[in-house]
Amino acid sequence: MAAKTAAESGLNVVLLEKRQEIGEPIRCAEGVSIRSELRELITVQPDWISTEVNGVRLHSPNDDNVFMTVDNGGKEGGYILERKIFDRGLALQAACAGAKVLVKTRAIGLIRKDGLCTVSAICQGEPLQIEAPLIIGADGVESKVARWAGIDTRLKPEDIMVCAQYQVLDDSIDQEYCEFFFGNRMAPGGYVWIFPKGGRLANVGIGIQGSQSGPGEPIRLLDRFLRRRMPQAKILQIVAGGIPTSSPMNNTTSDGIMLVGDAAHQSDPLTGGGIINAMRAGVIAGETAAKAVSSGDASIAALREYEDRWRSSIGKQIEKRYHAKNFFLKLTDDDLNRLAGGLHGKDVSRMNMRDLLRFLFKQNPKLLWNVIGEKLNGLHRCAR
Numbered sequence: 001m002a003a004k005t006a007a008e009s010g011l012n013v014v015l016l017e018k019r020q021e022i023g024e025p026i027r028c029a030e031g032v033s034i035r036s037e038l039r040e041l042i043t044v045q046p047d048w049i050s051t052e053v054n055g056v057r058l059h060s061p062n063d064d065n066v067f068m069t070v071d072n073g074g075k076e077g078g079y080i081l082e083r084k085i086f087d088r089g090l091a092l093q094a095a096c097a098g099a100k101v102l103v104k105t106r107a108i109g110l111i112r113k114d115g116l117c118t119v120s121a122i123c124q125g126e127p128l129q130i131e132a133p134l135i136i137g138a139d140g141v142e143s144k145v146a147r148w149a150g151i152d153t154r155l156k157p158e159d160i161m162v163c164a165q166y167q168v169l170d171d172s173i174d175q176e177y178c179e180f181f182f183g184n185r186m187a188p189g190g191y192v193w194i195f196p197k198g199g200r201l202a203n204v205g206i207g208i209q210g211s212q213s214g215p216g217e218p219i220r221l222l223d224r225f226l227r228r229r230m231p232q233a234k235i236l237q238i239v240a241g242g243i244p245t246s247s248p249m250n251n252t253t254s255d256g257i258m259l260v261g262d263a264a265h266q267s268d269p270l271t272g273g274g275i276i277n278a279m280r281a282g283v284i285a286g287e288t289a290a291k292a293v294s295s296g297d298a299s300i301a302a303l304r305e306y307e308d309r310w311r312s313s314i315g316k317q318i319e320k321r322y323h324a325k326n327f328f329l330k331l332t333d334d335d336l337n338r339l340a341g342g343l344h345g346k347d348v349s350r351m352n353m354r355d356l357l358r359f360l361f362k363q364n365p366k367l368l369w370n371v372i373g374e375k376l377n378g379l380h381r382c383a384r
């Protein structure tokens, strides 16, 4: 999105991708929870979508379950993308806008001198150097660009979600709903998901809090879930990866550098979803790049616009969701069961997160004090 936006503004853009194919390998469950959020960013092509879902079904630890469409009051459901095709589609649009796309080209270093960045890369086995006034690091959670720019992107173990996912074939998959399963034994500090992919396929994955994980733990817990829920499932693909679930990073720019997407920890700390935020931030970065480069000033001061714009929109949301994550992490399985039990038989299809929390507090006022405590901690952190 950053390359597309910058190229549309008339900049000379080169997009580097270390893999030989854009979109491969997938490290994603491919879900976008609200269709209009994607449609507002780009014209959605039919082949980007593997299925459309009507909402989500949440499962409490004791498996009382409720239907609800989180966050959008039941107005519409989401997409499960075909990310291989989707990512390639975005690169195609960047290319159509004029960006040069270099695949199998790995950036290996970055030097900044006299207002110019020189990127060293290996392009299909050959060394390559590219000079540019501005670099946008959209190189994912293990961002090297950030390191080269001296930006600290280290995450505390409690602020990373470690994930494992299988693509499975199974007759039991409900193709109309995404399913989420909660429980501190099943997925400590996280959840298990089933995202339908059409036919009898689904992405079945687990994300657990880094501080509660150990070597091989996500796969072990995912296998246990599959044995219980889908003993006949055939596994067709394995995915592993980490997702930042932190509060907004202190700094995502440097002279001649902007970080975007997972590189800038812009994913939702509550759910781990990062596609929409990365795309939104990509547009802001592309627009800021256009102004900075055409005015001949890509200094950190000129890139302030990027910081301000993403923080006042995406960043605010991330901050709120970070507190919500910390609140949910405090809930015991009993709290979750009580919530689901209390909702049983109610029409929750139009409840959003706020209604849900209000209901939860009414049932268990002690939780309210936990939230207030969390909020005060957050304010204390900000003040420091």
Ligand SMILES: Cc1cc2nc3c(=O)[nH]c(=O)nc-3n(C[C@H](O)[C@H](O)[C@H](O)COP(=O)(O)OP(=O)(O)OC[C@H]3O[C@@H](n4cnc5c(N)ncnc54)[C@H](O)[C@@H]3O)c2cc1C
Pocket (backbone or CB within 6 Å): 016, 017, 018, 019, 023, 027, 028, 029, 030, 031, 032, 105, 106, 107, 108, 138, 139, 140, 141, 144, 163, 164, 165, 205, 239, 240, 241, 242, 243, 260, 261, 262, 263, 267, 272, 273, 274, 275, 276, 278
């Ligand atoms: C298991 C799992 C499930 C997820 N499920 C969802 C979901 O359902 N919905 C959702 O919204 N989000 C989900 N996410 C998060 C989502 O995948 C990310 O937030 C999103 O992909 C971030 O996009 P990005 O462009 O910032 O980074 P990435 O998608 O990681 O892209 C970075 C790109 O940079 C390339 N690159 C890296 N280093 C270099 C280099 N040195 N030179 C050249 N190229 C380089 C990589 O090859 C890659 O193509 C999930 C993540 C995981 C791990």
